[in-house]
Amino acid sequence: xxxxxxxxxxxxxxxxxxxxxxxxxxxxxxxxxxxxxxxxxxxxxxxxxxxxxxxxxxxxxxxxxxxxxxxxxxxxxxxxxxxxxxxxxxxxxxxxxxxxxxxxxxxxxxxxxxxxxxxxxxxxxxxxxxxxxxxxxxxxxxxxxxxxxxxxxx
Amino acid sequence: xxxxxxxxxxxxxxxxxxxxxxxxxxxxxxxxxxxxxxxxxxxxxxxxxxxxxxxxxxxxxxxxxxxxxxxxxxxxxxxxxxxxxxxxxxxxxxxxxxxxxxxxxxxxxxxxxxxxxxxxxxxxxxxxxxxxxxxxxxxxxxxxxxxxxxxxxxxxxxxxxxxxxxxxxxxxxxxxxxxxxxxxxxxxxxxxxxxxxxxxxxxxxxxxxxxxxxxxxxxxxxxxxxxxxxxxxxxxxxxxxxxxxxxxxxxxxxxxxxxxxxxxxxxxxxxxxxxxxxxxxxxxxxxxxxxxxxxxxxxxxxxxxxxxxxxxxxxxxxxxxxxxxxxxxxxxxxxxxxxxxxxxxxxxxxxxxxxxxxxxxxxxxxxxxxxxxxxxxxxxxxxxxxxxxxxxxxxxxxxxxxxxxxxxxxxxxxxxxxxxxxxxxxxxxxxxxxxxxxxxxxxxxxxxxxxxxxxxxxxxxxxxxxxxxxxxxxxxxxxxxxxxxxxxxxxxxxxxxxxxxxxxxxxxxxxxxxxxxxxxxxxxxxxxxxxxxxxxxxxxxxxxxxxxxxxxxxxxxxxxxxxxxxxxxxxxxxxxxxxxxxxxxxxxxxxxxxxxxxxxxxxxxxxxxxxxxxxxxxxxxxxxxxxxxxxxxxxxxxxxxxxxxxxxxxxxxxxxxxxxxxxxxxxxxxxxxxxxxxxxxxxxxxx
Numbered sequence: 039x040x041x042x043x044x045x046x047x048x049x050x051x052x053x054x055x056x057x058x059x060x061x062x063x064x065x066x067x068x069x070x071x072x073x074x075x076x077x078x079x080x081x082x083x084x085x086x087x088x089x090x091x092x093x094x095x096x097x098x099x100x101x102x103x104x105x106x107x108x109x110x111x112x113x114x115x116x117x118x119x120x121x122x123x124x125x126x127x128x129x130x131x132x133x134x135x136x137x138x139x140x141x142x143x144x145x146x147x148x149x150x151x152x153x154x155x156x157x158x159x160x161x162x163x164x165x166x167x168x169x170x171x172x173x174x175x176x177x178x179x180x181x182x183x184x185x186x187x188x189x190x191x192x
Numbered sequence: 193x194x195x196x197x198x199x200x201x202x203x204x205x206x207x208x209x210x211x212x213x214x215x216x217x218x219x220x221x222x223x224x225x226x227x228x229x230x231x232x233x234x235x236x237x238x239x240x241x242x243x244x245x246x247x248x249x250x251x252x253x254x255x256x257x258x259x260x261x262x263x264x265x266x267x268x269x270x271x272x273x274x275x276x277x278x279x280x281x282x283x284x285x286x287x288x289x290x291x292x293x294x295x296x297x298x299x300x301x302x303x304x305x306x307x308x309x310x311x312x313x314x315x316x317x318x319x320x321x322x323x324x325x326x327x328x329x330x331x332x333x334x335x336x337x338x339x340x341x342x343x344x345x346x347x348x349x350x351x352x353x354x355x356x357x358x359x360x361x362x363x364x365x366x367x368x369x370x371x372x373x374x375x376x377x378x379x380x381x382x383x384x385x386x387x388x389x390x391x392x393x394x395x396x397x398x399x400x401x402x403x404x405x406x407x408x409x410x411x412x413x414x415x416x417x418x419x420x421x422x423x424x425x426x427x428x429x430x431x432x433x434x435x436x437x438x439x440x441x442x443x444x445x446x447x448x449x450x451x452x453x454x455x456x457x458x459x460x461x462x463x464x465x466x467x468x469x470x471x472x473x474x475x476x477x478x479x480x481x482x483x484x485x486x487x488x489x490x491x492x493x494x495x496x497x498x499x500x501x502x503x504x505x506x507x508x509x510x511x512x513x514x515x516x517x518x519x520x521x522x523x524x525x526x527x528x529x530x531x532x533x534x535x536x537x538x539x540x541x542x543x544x545x546x547x548x549x550x551x552x553x554x555x556x557x558x559x560x561x562x563x564x565x566x567x568x569x570x571x572x573x574x575x576x577x578x579x580x581x582x583x584x585x586x587x588x589x590x591x592x593x594x595x596x597x598x599x600x601x602x603x604x605x606x607x608x609x610x611x612x613x614x615x616x617x618x619x620x621x622x623x624x625x626x627x628x629x630x631x632x633x634x635x636x637x638x639x640x641x642x643x644x645x646x647x648x649x650x651x652x653x654x655x656x657x658x659x660x661x662x663x664x665x666x667x668x669x670x671x672x673x674x675x676x677x678x679x680x681x682x683x684x685x686x687x688x689x690x691x692x693x694x695x696x697x698x699x700x701x702x703x704x705x706x707x708x709x710x711x712x713x714x715x716x717x718x719x720x721x722x723x724x725x726x727x728x729x730x731x732x733x734x735x736x737x738x739x740x741x742x743x744x745x746x747x748x749x750x751x752x753x754x755x756x757x758x759x760x761x762x763x764x765x766x767x768x769x770x771x772x773x774x775x776x777x778x779x780x781x782x783x784x785x786x787x788x789x790x791x792x793x794x795x796x797x798x799x800x801x802x803x804x805x806x807x808x809x810x811x812x813x814x815x816x817x818x819x820x821x822x823x824x825x826x827x828x829x830x831x832x833x834x835x836x837x838x839x840x841x842x843x844x845x846x847x848x849x850x851x852x853x854x855x856x857x858x859x860x861x862x863x864x865x866x867x868x869x870x871x872x873x874x875x876x877x878x879x
Contacts, residue, residue, distance in 0.1 A: 103704055106735065112863075116736040117772045118790060121809045122864030124771045125818040130865045137270060142318070144269065164738075186739065187775040 072127060075183040079168020080128065081157035086167065089158030092151050096140045105162050115163050120186035128172070129180030132156055136176075149174035222333040227850035229280045232328045232393035233661065234847065236470040237535035240663035242848050245800035246855035247875060252802065252824040252834025255873040258856060259303025263325065263868040266290025266308065273843060274860040274868030275391070275659075275793065276328045280849040285858065286340055286354065287870065288325045295329055295342050295352060300851045303872060307357030311368075313346035319385040320345035321408040322465075325868065327659070327844070328393035330401065332428050339363075339428065341401055347371040347389045349403060351431065364431030371403060371424075374433055376442075379419050388419045390465060392659075397470035397508060400434060401426040402477060404464030410487040410526065411653075411699035412706065414692070418485045421463020425511055435511030439463065439481050439499050446513065447498035452585070455493040461485045462500050466659055467532035470508060471546075471562060477511075478548055478562070479504040480529030487526035487653070488636050488683050489697040491583035496521045501529055503550055503558070505565060515565030519550075519558060521587035524636060525683070526653040527553045531661035531673075538669045538755040540568055549664070549755055551657035551673040554632055555600030556593045557753055569595035569758050579635030581685055583696050590633045595758030599751040600675030601743070602651030603631035608743050612779055619737045624648060627682055639684030639702040646684025646701065648735075650743065655679040660795025660845045663803070664755075665827060671753045672803050672827070674766055674794040678747040680735045739772040740779075741790055748788035750796060750805060752830060762830035766794065768811040768821060795845025797857070803827045806842025806859055822846070822859060822873070836873060840866035 074080065094103070097114075101107055105115035113119045123131050135152050138144070147155070153174040161167060173179065224230035226243055234240050247255065264270040267290035278287035278298075285300040294310040317323070322345060329342035331354065338354035349371055351363035359367025372379040372386055379386035390406045405421035425434040439462045441447040448456050462484045469478045484493055484500040501520040506513050520527050531551040538547050548562035559568040573589035601608060606629065610620040627648035628637045636647050649655075655676050662673035686700035693706075700706045735742040746765040754761050767789030773779065791808025798804075807820035820842065821835040844860025854874050862868040 103701075117739050117741055117770050118809060120739050120772045121770050121789075121811060124810070125812045126865055134272070134865050138272065186772045187777060190777075 072181040072183050074181060075185045076160055076165040077185060077188050079166050080182050081160055081167060081172040083167045085154055085157040085171045086161035089154035092155050093158050114159055123184045124186035126184050127180045128182040128184055129176045132176055132179045222335045229847045229849045230331050232277055233467055233532055236397055236472060238467060238469045238532035239666060241665055241798040243800050244848055244850060244855050248801050249826060249833035251875055253836060254875060255836040256876050258872045258874040260869055260871045261303055263289040266294040267292035270867035271324045272862050272867055273324055274862040275844045276325055276860050277845045277847050278858055279331050281331050283851050286329060286331060288328055288342060290325055293325050293345055295340055297357060309352055309357040311344045313344055316346035316384045320389045321387050322389040322391040322406050326391040330394040330396045332396040341394045343390050343394060345389060369431045375422055376436055377420055386419060392465055392467050395468045395470060396428055397472050399428045400508060401428050402468050404468060406463050406465035407461050410461055410483060413486055415694050416485055416492040417458040418460025420460050423464050423479055437506050437511045450496040450498040452494040459485045459493045466530055469533045469535055471535055475508040476514060477506050477508050478533040480533055482528040483523045483526055486695055488524055488699050489685055490522050490524050490585060491696050494585035501527055503529060517560060517565055521590060522585055530658045534662060534664045534671060536664055536755050540756060549671050551662040553656040554651045555598040555602040555656045555675060557596050557599060557671060558593055576633040577630060577635055581638050581697060596753050596760060599753060599760055600651060600656040601677040603634060604629050604648045604650050610737055610740060610742055611744050616737055616778060620742055623742055636683040636685055639686050639700060641702045646682040649681045649683055650679060652681045654681060654792040658792040660793055663796040663798040665798050669755045670761060671755060672750060672796045672798055674750050674796055674805060676748050676790055676792045678741050678743040678790050679792055680742055740776060745787035747790045764830045766805060767807045767809060770809055771811050794842060797846040797848060798827060799848060801827060804846055806838055808841050810841060810864055
C-alpha cells in the first residue's frame with residue numbers, strides 16, 4: 039500500500055508553517071463594507087433558472103431539492119444557511135463553492151456555472167432578482183454584501 | 193531530513209513527563225494523569241471530564257488564544273467539517289486533521305508541529321464512505337513504548353510510534369492492518385470500492401484495540417444488500433485479530449431469529465460508528481450499534497432486527513455478548529445509537545450502582561446497570577402507532593424509559609410549531625399540514641402528492657444528541673448533554689425505481705425524482721476522483737417560515753441530568769439567538785429570550801466547576817463581531833459565567849489539559865466560509 043512516511047513531508051517545515059500563520063493573520067483584516075447587498079437585485083431570473091438546472095444536476099444529490107441539506111450536508115436555505123453567510127459577501131460564498139464543490143469533482147463547473155448556481159441560491163432564499171446578471175469575477179462579487187434580513191428603508 | 197523537522201520530543205517532553213512522575217501500575221501498564229486527556233472522550237468511560245480549575249468562572253472570559261493551527265494543508269484541499277478532539281499525553285497533543293486525515297503531533301504548550309503522518313490510499317481512499325479528518329485517534333503505552341492508532345478513510349488501522357510518527361513495523365503488515373480483510377465476510381464488490389469505513393476514534397483498553405464500522409448515509413441505499421458492520425478486537429502489540437462480534441447474528445447465533453425470512457443473510461450496515469466505551473476493571477465493552485440497511489424502510493428485514501439500535505455489552509477479552517438492550521425494535525427512524533455510552537458509578541435509593549448512561553437522538557437518557565444490563569428505572573414496552581407503508585413490518589410496542597424524563601423534544605405536535613405571532617403560527621401550521629404529525633415513534637409514511645408528504649419528526653436522524661455524545665461529572669453524578677430540539681426531519685418514503693435501488697421504498701418526496709443521497713464528507717477526501725454524474729432530485733422539503741425555524745424555541749439546549757435521582761437538574765438554551773431570529777422584521781420589538789441554535793454537532797466538556805461548549809452557528813451581535821462564542825456555564829446551576837470569541841462555530845468537541853502549570857482548552861472550529869482550525873485557549877500570563 040503506497041503511503042506517506044513522516045520523512046516525506048518536507049513541505050511542513052517550520053519556515054512554511056510560520057508563513058502560513060502570517061498569511062492567516064493577514065486574512066483576518068477587515069475590508070471596508072461594500073455598498074450593495076443581496077437585497078439590491080444582483081442577479082436575473084433567467085440566470086437563476088440556468089442555475090437551477092445546474093443545481094439539480096450537480097448539487098441536489100447532497101443538498102436536497104429544497105436546499106435544506108441531507109444527512110448533515112450543509113443546508114443552503116433557512117436559518118443556518120443565512121447565519122453562516124450573514125455579514126460576509128457573495129464573493130465569499132462563491133469562493134467556498136469554487137474551492138470545494140462539487141464534492142469530489144473540483145473544477146467541474148465553470149465560473150459562469152458557479153455564478154448561475156449562486157443566482158439560484160439567492161433566488162430560492164427569496165432575495166429579489168434584478169436586471170443584471172451576477173458576474174463571475176470574485177472581486178466583483180465581493181462588492182455585494184450578504185445580509186440575512188432585508189435592511190430597513192432609509 | 194525527517195529528523196530535522198521533528199522537535200526533540202524524546203529529549204524534551206517525554207523525559208519531562210517521566211521526571212514529573214508518570215504513575216506506573218502493575219505489569220508495565222501505563223496510567224494517565226488527570227491533567228492529561230489520553231482518550232477521545234477523556235477516558236474510556238467517555239466522561240469528557242477533567243478535574244481542572246485554573247480556568248474558572250472568574251476568568252473564563254479572559255481566555256486568550258495560546259496557539260492555533262489551520263488544517264488546510266493536511267490534505268490536498270481544505271475541509272470545512274473538522275470534527276476531531278485531540279488527545280494530550282506527556283506534553284504532546286495528538287489528533288487527526290485535514291482532508292488527508294493526517295495524524296499530527298503538536299507541542300501542547302505552543303502548537304508547534306512535531307510530526308505528521310498521512311496515507312495516500314488512491315482509489316480506495318477516494319471510494320471511502322467516511323472521508324475527511326475523522327474524529328481522532330487513540331494512544332497506548334506500556335510505560336515504555338508509546339503508540340498512536342487511527343483508522344484511515346480507506347479502513348486501514350495504522351499503528352505509529354508516538355514519538356516519531358513512523359509506522360511500527362512489527363504491527364500488522366508493516367504498521368497497518370487492512371480492516372477490509374479478516375472480517376468474517378467478503379467486503380463487496382472488492383477491497384478498493386467495497387463500502388465500509390469509520391470516522392470515529394479507535395479505543396484501546398488493556399492492550400486490546402476495538403474498532404467498529406460505518407457506511408454511507410442509509411436513506412437511499414442502492415440495495416437491501418450491503419456489507420455488515422462487525423466489531424473487532426485487535427492486539428495492540430501485534431495487530432492480530434483477537435475477536436469479532438457479529439452485529440447481525442450469523443445463522444445459529446443468538447438473535448438470528450429476529451431477522452425473519454432469512455434477512456440477516458443479506459441485510460448490511462448495523463455498524464458501530466459512534467465511540468465505544470470500556471470498563472477495564474469489569475472487563476466489559478459497551479457497543480452502541482446503529483441502524484440496519486435502509487434507515488427509514490425495513491420491509492426487506494421483517495422482525496425486531498437484533499442488534500440494530502441496541503446497546504450491546506461484550507467481554508473485553510473474547511468479544512462474547514454479556515447482555516444487550518434494544519432501544520428501538522425494527523428501526524425505521526435513523527435513531528441509531530449516536531452517542532458513546534457513559535460509565536457512571538451512582539447511588540440510587542441508597543444503593544451503589546455501576547451504571548451506563550446513554551444519551552440519544554430521541555432525547556431519552558437510557559440508564560442501565562452496566563454489569564447486568566437491567567434498567568435502573570423501568571423501561572416499559574408501550575404501544576406505538578402502526579404505519580401503513582406497503583411491505584413494512586411494524587413492532588406494535590417500543591421501550592420508553594420512565595426516568596429520567598425526555599430531555600429533548602422527540603415528536604412534533606401542532607403545539608410544537610412556531611408561534612411568535614398568530615400569522616407566523618398560521619404559516620407554520622400550513623407547512624405542517626402537509627405532513628403526518630405525532631409523538632416519538634410515529635412511523636414514516638409513504639409520500640403522496642395529495643398528502644401527507646411524509647411524517648414530520650424531530651429526535652430522529654439529526655435531532656437530540658448526536659455523535660459528540662454527552663459528558664459526565666463523576667463527583668456530582670450528573671450527565672450533561674447538548675440536544676437539538678428543533679432539528680425537524682420529514683421522513684417520507686417513495687417507491688424506488690429499479691434503476692436507483694432494488695429496495696421497494698427509499699426516502700423521498702412524492703413528485704420528485706428519486707436519487708441516491710450522499711452524506712457530508714463522502715467523496716470529499718484527498719483521494720476522491722471525479723464522481724459519476726448524479727441525477728437530480730432528493731427527498732427533503734424546506735421547513736422554515738421566511739428563514740425562521742418551523743418549530744418553536746428552544747432550538748438547542750444543554751441539560752444537566754442527575755443520575756442518582758433520574759431527574760433533570762437544569763436545562764438552558766445553548767447558542768446565541770440566530771441572526772435571522774434576532775433581526776427578523778416580523779419579530780421587531782418582541783422580547784425573545786435566547787433561543788439556542790439548530791445544530792447537531794455540539795459536544796460538552798466538564799471541569800471542576802464548569803460545563804463548556806461552543807456555539808454551532810455564526811452570529812453577529814452588538815457584543816461580538818461575526819463569529820461564535822465558546823461558553824462556560826456554572827455546572828451546578830446552568831448559569832452562563834463566561835464566553836470567549838471564536839471565528840467559526842464549534843465543529844469538534846472541546847478538551848482540556850494542563851501542561852507546565854497552565855490549563856488549556858482546545859476546540860475544533862469550521863463551517864461556512866471558515867476552513868478547519870484547532871484553537872487552543874489559555875489564560876493570559878500574569879501581568
